[in-house]
Amino acid sequence: MPGDADIAAVGALLGDERRCRILLALDDGRALPASRLAAEAGVSAATASSHLGKLREGGLVTVETHGRHRFYRLAGPHVGRLLEAMVALAPPRPVTSLREGTRARALRRARTCYDHLAGELGVGIMRHLVDAGLLTGGDGHRDPADPPVGFGQDVDYRFTADGDTWLDDFGVRLAPGRRTIRYCVDWTEQAHHLSGAAGAGILARLVELDWVRRAPKDRAVTVTDAGQEGLARTFGV
Amino acid sequence: MPGDADIAAVGALLGDERRCRILLALDDGRALPASRLAAEAGVSAATASSHLGKLREGGLVTVETHGRHRFYRLAGPHVGRLLEAMVALAPPRPVTSLREGTRARALRRARTCYDHLAGELGVGIMRHLVDAGLLTGGDGHRDPADPPVGFGQDVDYRFTADGDTWLDDFGVRLAPGRRTIRYCVDWTEQAHHLSGAAGAGILARLVELDWVRRAPKDRAVTVTDAGQEGLARTFGV
DNA sequence: GGGACGGTTCGACGGCCGTCGAAGCGACCC
DNA sequence: GGGTCGCTTCGACGGCCGTCGAACCGTCCC
Numbered sequence: 001m002p003g004d005a006d007i008a009a010v011g012a013l014l015g016d017e018r019r020c021r022i023l024l025a026l027d028d029g030r031a032l033p034a035s036r037l038a039a040e041a042g043v044s045a046a047t048a049s050s051h052l053g054k055l056r057e058g059g060l061v062t063v064e065t066h067g068r069h070r071f072y073r074l075a076g077p078h079v080g081r082l083l084e085a086m087v088a089l090a091p092p093r094p095v096t097s098l099r100e101g102t103r104a105r106a107l108r109r110a111r112t113c114y115d116h117l118a119g120e121l122g123v124g125i126m127r128h129l130v131d132a133g134l135l136t137g138g139d140g141h142r143d144p145a146d147p148p149v150g151f152g153q154d155v156d157y158r159f160t161a162d163g164d165t166w167l168d169d170f171g172v173r174l175a176p177g178r179r180t181i182r183y184c185v186d187w188t189e190q191a192h193h194l195s196g197a198a199g200a201g202i203l204a205r206l207v208e209l210d211w212v213r214r215a216p217k218d219r220a221v222t223v224t225d226a227g228q229e230g231l232a233r234t235f236g237v
Numbered sequence: 238m239p240g241d242a243d244i245a246a247v248g249a250l251l252g253d254e255r256r257c258r259i260l261l262a263l264d265d266g267r268a269l270p271a272s273r274l275a276a277e278a279g280v281s282a283a284t285a286s287s288h289l290g291k292l293r294e295g296g297l298v299t300v301e302t303h304g305r306h307r308f309y310r311l312a313g314p315h316v317g318r319l320l321e322a323m324v325a326l327a328p329p330r331p332v333t334s335l336r337e338g339t340r341a342r343a344l345r346r347a348r349t350c351y352d353h354l355a356g357e358l359g360v361g362i363m364r365h366l367v368d369a370g371l372l373t374g375g376d377g378h379r380d381p382a383d384p385p386v387g388f389g390q391d392v393d394y395r396f397t398a399d400g401d402t403w404l405d406d407f408g409v410r411l412a413p414g415r416r417t418i419r420y421c422v423d424w425t426e427q428a429h430h431l432s433g434a435a436g437a438g439i440l441a442r443l444v445e446l447d448w449v450r451r452a453p454k455d456r457a458v459t460v461t462d463a464g465q466e467g468l469a470r471t472f473g474v
Numbered sequence: 475g476g477g478a479c480g481g482t483t484c485g486a487c488g489g490c491c492g493t494c495g496a497a498g499c500g501a502c503c504c
Numbered sequence: 505g506g507g508t509c510g511c512t513t514c515g516a517c518g519g520c521c522g523t524c525g526a527a528c529c530g531t532c533c534c
Contacts, residue, residue: 006327007320009256014248016522034481051481051522059313059326063516068480068531083244089296090243090313217277253492271511281494286512287494303499305510 014086018043019051023060023074025085029119031064031071071154080108109131110221112214116199117206118219122192124237125202142153159198170234171208172201206231250295251323251336255280256288260297260311264320266356268301268308299469317345347458348373349451352442353436356459360430361441361474370398396435409438443468 015018018041025040026032036049052072055061056226060079064071074080096172110121118127136158159167168172174197194202206212211227214220223231231237239351250256263269267278275285283450289309292298297316300440301308311317314431347358354362373395396404404411411434431439443449446462460468468474 007261008252008254010250010323010326011248011253011257012521013252015245015250015252016248017245018522020245020248035479038481043522046483046525047523053482070481078322082326083321085246085315085319086247086320089247106378167300222333234497249491255492270508275511280492282511283495284493290512309509405521 010058010060011084013055013060013076014082016051017086018047020054022048022051022055022072023061023083026061026072026074027080029074029080029111033069037072101121105223107220110212110223112203112221113193113217113219116193117201117212118182118193119221121212121221121223121231121237122199125231127195128237129163129194132162133179134160135161161236167198167201170202170205172198172199172205174198191210209223244392247295247297247319250292250297251319253288256292257286259285259288259292259309260316260320263298263311263319266311266317266348268310270306270308274309323439343459344457347449347460348456349440349458350430350432350456352397353430353432353440354449356458358449358458358468358474359436360462360474362468363431365472365474368429369399369403371403373397373399404435404438407439407442409435409442411435411438 014023021041022037024039034048034052035045037052038045041048041051043051052061052063056063056072057074061072062075081129108119110117110119110176112118115123126135163167193199203212206227207214209226210224211230213222213224215222251260258275258278262274271289271460272282274289275282278285278288280288289298289300293309294299296312298309301310314334345356347354347356349355349381351357351360363372387410439448443464444451446463446467447461450461451457452459
């Protein structure tokens with residue numbers, strides 16, 4: 001039984017409270033520097049570095065180096081699912097922990113990324129636009145060297161004629177010259193979501209329709225009842 | 238952060254290879270005696286008892302005592318989901334382990350329990366019958382003292398007039414005197430599935446329709462393509 | 475280039491936990 | 505009731521791993 005050893009290895013990673021704190025701090029999809037995670041776990045930089053090394057080796061987190069900072073992220077949606085499954089099993093559920101849990105889940109579902117939508121919702125909308133033939137392209141790649149955390153980048157996505165029509169019909173107001181498409185790699189979903197002027201325009205229109213509402217102080221996005229229905233009908237999400 | 242400690246406690250439970258072996262052995266929903274689990278984990282009875290005690294205290298397994306045997310089960314569907322999430326993260330996937338994993342998943346989806354259906358499919362069918370008003374009752378309870386593992390028991394479920402009609406229409410042949418309803422508590426789903434003559438009759442009819450096929454030597458049940466469609470249409474499962 | 479800063483590596487300390495044999499306990503069998 | 509069997513408890517041994525300070529390495533800033 002060679003495969004069994006590995007699942008225990010994953011379990012061992014999750015058996016330490018400090019490591020769990022680190023993972024939970026990353027659970028909403030952010031990328032955080034090692035120092036912040038050390039503070040979050042309440043542990044020295046040396047210890048945190050050791051934990052992060054193990055989490056990385058175990059495939060639970062990934063690193064990006066920017067200057068003298070190293071940003072850590074959850075390695076993918078599987079990790080979020082795993083954390084969710086574990087939280088569901090942790091027997092005592094103090095209120096605060098519950099709120100944190102649902103909040104992280106909500107952020108994974110929908111959040112803002114600067115001026116546009118990210119999370120399952122952002123990715124789902126972009127996927128729908130591509131599937132519906134409103135948006136084409138997407139063979140571009142992300143330059144691993146320069147870009148700061150979670151930022152967008154030029155790629156060869158573009159709206160089709162149908163896409164232009166759809167934008168007008170849906171009520172997204174974009175100056176003709178500003179229809180350049182940008183996207184972000186959405187790390188909680190490991191897929192693309194729209195950014196740039198189009199992403200901002202769509203988010204603005206969704207807010208105008210009162211389908212979604214932005215939290216005043218953070219990146220949370222809530223979907224209204226009307227939004228549930230409208231988003232499902234329009235984008236299948 | 239009081240809640241965080243507990244999720245690490247769950248992780249610690251999963252950090253031991255022997256405990257993982259035990260959990261994986263139980264992953265298809267069976268109840269196994271401690272001695273069998275000791276053998277499965279490749280460990281002495283004393284050690285296995287220690288592990289089982291911890292798993293029980295952690296809420297991952299439950300015990301039923303029958304005579305001098307003690308049968309252990311996964312505590313519920315959450316545990317199955319957790320194992321699934323962990324397997325999805327264990328990086329190397331030897332073929333055997335993959336086959337085992339998909340097999341366990343298949344058993345959780347559909348299996349036989351003596352002469353009737355269990356697993357998600359069995360539970361889903363029963364739920365549909367109740368929701369559709371074909372079956373009523375179900376306030377009975379399971380006597381914790383006597384019954385052997387996973388066996389059915391009398392309860393006050395009964396078919397309505399519509400239910401009788403439906404049985405005839407669907408092609409389930411039951412002698413009028415043999416319409417007594419029995420059910421099993423389905424432990425992988427923590428819900429009821431039909432047993433008794435009605436459960437057996439429905440399974441027989443599903444086989445006759447070639448919607449499902451029983452494995453010759455074990456409890457596995459596979460759903461055919463026609464079955465996928467028919468079961469969805471008939472029972473919403 | 476010097477100094478500060480973020481991060482990792484190294485080494486040593488300490489504690490927790492998995493392990494098994496032996497003993498204890500209850501249930502079954504003849 | 506004596507013997508067996510299934511399981512748990514106890515106690516002792518041993519190893520693994522989390523922890524931190526100190527040293528080291530690279531980047532940024534003036």
